[in-house]
Amino acid sequence: MNRFIFPFTLAFTALSILGALLMPQNGLTNLALLISVGLVSLGKIPAPWRSGLLAVLALTLTILLRLNPDDKLAFYGLLGVLVAAFLLPNLSNLVRIALGVAILFIAVPIAGLTNSFLFELGIQIGIFAALALGLNVVVGQAGLLDLGFAAFFAIGAYTWGIFGSPQASAFIDGFPAGGLPGNYLYLFMALAIITAAITGVLIGLPALRLRGDYLAIVTLGLGEVVRVFANNLDKPWNITNGPQGITPVNRPEVGPLTEFLKAIGAERLYGRPIDEPIAYSFFFYLLVLLVIGIVVLVNIRLANSRFGRAWVAIREDEIAAKAMGIPLLPSKLLAFATGAAFSGIMGAVFAAKQTFVSPESFTLQASINILAFVILGGMGSIGGAVVGAAAVTVLNIGILKDFSDLLNTWRQTGVNILGYNMANLPPQLNPAKYERLVFGLILILMMIFRPEGLIPEQRHRAELQEARQEAQEGGGK
Numbered sequence: 001m002n003r004f005i006f007p008f009t010l011a012f013t014a015l016s017i018l019g020a021l022l023m024p025q026n027g028l029t030n031l032a033l034l035i036s037v038g039l040v041s042l043g044k045i046p047a048p049w050r051s052g053l054l055a056v057l058a059l060t061l062t063i064l065l066r067l068n069p070d071d072k073l074a075f076y077g078l079l080g081v082l083v084a085a086f087l088l089p090n091l092s093n094l095v096r097i098a099l100g101v102a103i104l105f106i107a108v109p110i111a112g113l114t115n116s117f118l119f120e121l122g123i124q125i126g127i128f129a130a131l132a133l134g135l136n137v138v139v140g141q142a143g144l145l146d147l148g149f150a151a152f153f154a155i156g157a158y159t160w161g162i163f164g165s166p167q168a169s170a171f172i173d174g175f176p177a178g179g180l181p182g183n184y185l186y187l188f189m190a191l192a193i194i195t196a197a198i199t200g201v202l203i204g205l206p207a208l209r210l211r212g213d214y215l216a217i218v219t220l221g222l223g224e225v226v227r228v229f230a231n232n233l234d235k236p237w238n239i240t241n242g243p244q245g246i247t248p249v250n251r252p253e254v255g256p257l258t259e260f261l262k263a264i265g266a267e268r269l270y271g272r273p274i275d276e277p278i279a280y281s282f283f284f285y286l287l288v289l290l291v292i293g294i295v296v297l298v299n300i301r302l303a304n305s306r307f308g309r310a311w312v313a314i315r316e317d318e319i320a321a322k323a324m325g326i327p328l329l330p331s332k333l334l335a336f337a338t339g340a341a342f343s344g345i346m347g348a349v350f351a352a353k354q355t356f357v358s359p360e361s362f363t364l365q366a367s368i369n370i371l372a373f374v375i376l377g378g379m380g381s382i383g384g385a386v387v388g389a390a391a392v393t394v395l396n397i398g399i400l401k402d403f404s405d406l407l408n409t410w411r412q413t414g415v416n417i418l419g420y421n422m423a424n425l426p427p428q429l430n431p432a433k434y435e436r437l438v439f440g441l442i443l444i445l446m447m448i449f450r451p452e453g454l455i456p457e458q459r460h461r462a463e464l465q466e467a468r469q470e471a472q473e474g475g476g477k
Contacts, residue, residue: 050088050090050091051091051092051095054081054084054085054091054095054099055099057077057081058078058081058099058102058103058107061074061075061077061078061081061107062078062103062106062107062110062111065078065107065110065111065118066110066111069111069112069114069115069118070115072117072398072402075108075111075118075121076394076398078103078107078108079390079394081099081103082099082100082103082104083387083390085099085100086100086383087383087455104122104289105289108122108285109282109285112281112282112285113261113266113270113274113278113282114270114272116277116278116281119281119282119284119285120281120397121393121394121397121398122285122288122289123281123284123285123288123353124393124397125389125390125393125394126285126288126289126291126292127288127346127349127350128370128373128389128390128392128393129292129373129385129386129389129390130288130291130292130295130342130343130345130346131149131153131342131343131346131370131373131389132370132373132374132377132385132386132388132389133292133295133296133299133342133382133385133386134149134152134295134338134339134340134341134342134343135149135339135343135370135371135373135374135385136299136339136374136379136380136381136382136384136385137299137302137311137335137338137339137342138335138336138339139371139374139379140374140378140379140380140381140385140457141302141303141308141311141312141315141335141380142311142314142315142331142332142335143311143314143315143316144208144215144332144335144336145212145213145215145216145219146215146216146219146223146336146339146367146371147216147217147219147220147223147364147367147368147371148203148219148220148221148222148223148224148226148364148367149219149223149339149343149367149370149371150223150227150343150362150363150364150366150367150370151199151203151222151223151225151226151227151362151367152196152199152200152339152340152343152344152347153343153344153346153347153350153361153362153366154226154227154230154347154359154361154362155192155195155196155199155226155340155343155344155347156192156193156195156196156343156344156345156346156347156348156350156351157347157348157350157351157357157361157362158230158240158246158347158351158357159188159191159192159195159196159344159347159348160185160188160189160192160249160347160348160351160352161246161249161351161357162239162240162246163179163180163184163188164179164180164182164184164185164188164249164250164351164352165179165246165247165248165249165250166178166179167179167238167239167240167241167246168180170237170238170239170241171237171238171239178250179249179250180250181250182250182251182252182253182352183252183253184250185250185251185252185348185349185352186252188348189291189345189348189349190345191348192344192345192347192348193341193344193345194341195344196340196341196343196344196345196347197337197338197340197341197344198337199226199340199344200333200336200337200339200340200341201333201336201337203219203222203336204332204333204336204337205333206218207219207222208329208332208333208336209329211318220364220367223364223367224364226362227359227362227363230359230362231243231359240359242359243358243359243360244358245356245357245358245359245360246356246357246358247355247356247357248355248356249351249352249354249355249356249357250352250355251280251352251353251355252283252352254276254279254280254283257279257282257283258274258276258279261274261279261282262274284349284352284353287349288346288349291345291346291349292386295342295345296382296386298338298342299382300382302338303382307331307334310326310331311331311335312380313326314326314328314331314332315380369392372388372392372439372443373385373388373389373392374388375388375443375446375453376388376391376392376442376443376446376453376454377389377391377453377454377455378452378453378454378455378456378457379452379453379456379457380457381453381455381456381457383455384453384454384455384456384457387454387455388453388454391454392439395435395438395439395442396435396439400431400432400434400435400438401432403431403432404430404431404432404433407422407425407429407430407431408430410422410425411423411425411427
């Protein structure tokens with residue numbers, strides 16, 4: 001049994017049961033499909049068959065999504081196929097890339113052009129995955145606990161939010177009254193990288209001279225300083241519009257994309273017009289995919305570079321790293337700046353997508369959530385950061401909300417389950433309102449049964465196993 005794939009068995013089992021409850025009309029089909037994905041994930045299917053079976057599963061789930069775009073379980077199954085493809089051993093890189101491209105650029109758009117929720121879910125996963133990857137560089141690879149990471153997300157969002165809206169004309173004479181056109185977003189994505197990286201260096205210069213809990217406390221405070229500035233920079237010059245936020249933030253034009261979709265017959269295929277909201281959902285889905293692809297590639301290259309090795313050395317033993325000639329402060333600053341840059345570029349995309357920027361989006365809770373993604377996925381693991389962000393996003397936006405809708409339906413129809421009339425179910429029992437409670441319980445269970453995370457970094461896993469063995473040996477004496 002492959003140790004990296006085992007955690008997904010529980011997830012697929014839970015999704016299968018939930019799917020049978022939520023969608024009884026095709027629950028058995030989805031149940032069989034997800035069991036197949038689970039078997040592949042467990043490595044029970046012979047290696048030569050895995051590529052073909054994954055392709056068949058992806059095609060079948062795509063057909064299910066095309067027939068019923070509201071079939072969220074089929075969408076979750078596609079995500080499971082994608083994760084399994086990149087984590088299973090003995091699969092060629094060509095197969096992995098082909099499945100990734102087919103699922104992300106063909107299967108999801110096929111259903112998303114009818115059900116834009118799938119695009120929205122994909123966008124949210126991509127945004128949070130980029131943030132988790134940025135913090136993973138700082139915490140997971142360099143071992144620097146940062147509790148104010150959302151500040152860099154805010155820097156990127158306000159970089160475009162101020163100049164891509166009428167806000168800049170409030171304090172810059174002669175600035176266009178409606179803000180810069182939306183197509184300037186691409187330029188400001190690059191500027192957001194630079195601005196966030198510089199902010200990371202400026203915050204890191206005083207903070208990174210500290211270690212451990214002291215560093216965490218200082219970064220927490222500095223992160224809150226950025227949010228407080230955004231909340232109060234509405235006087236004497238109105239730069240951020242204070243707690244009211246900035247709106248509307250301009251978006252790039254999607255006319256060419258709309259015309260392209262019409263030209264390839266998308267309207268005839270789906271039997272509905274390709275309107276602006278659908279086009280924008282598709283546009284931001286593609287943009288987020290592009291950004292997350294770049295972020296993942298940069299992460300991989302950095303992890304295998306001398307900078308990545310220096311970060312790991314600092315994380316393992318700072319004194320030994322210094323003795324080996326590794327410059328501590330420059331290496332730490334590079335980690336801070338790199339993580340901040342990933343967060344900054346996604347902040348600019350977030351501002352354009354939401355068409356609204358507010359300090360309330362960048363609270364301490366946001367920083368804690370991003371840190372939880374990294375811990376859940378596995379500290380230092382690139383795949384773990386992505387899977388951790390995806391798992392929590394699917395749980396919050398999809399599964400808990402669907403389960404709440406199911407309970408409401410049962411409550412309204414008075415269904416009897418095991419002799420209990422669901423009409424008597426307390427209205428306070430709404431899983432969507434308890435997402436933090438559920439997430440907290442998941443983290444507690446993870447820390448007890450799998451502290452290395454869903455997809456642990458090999459070195460970190462070995463360290464935890466060694467510590468566990470030492471504890472057992474010490475307890476036996």
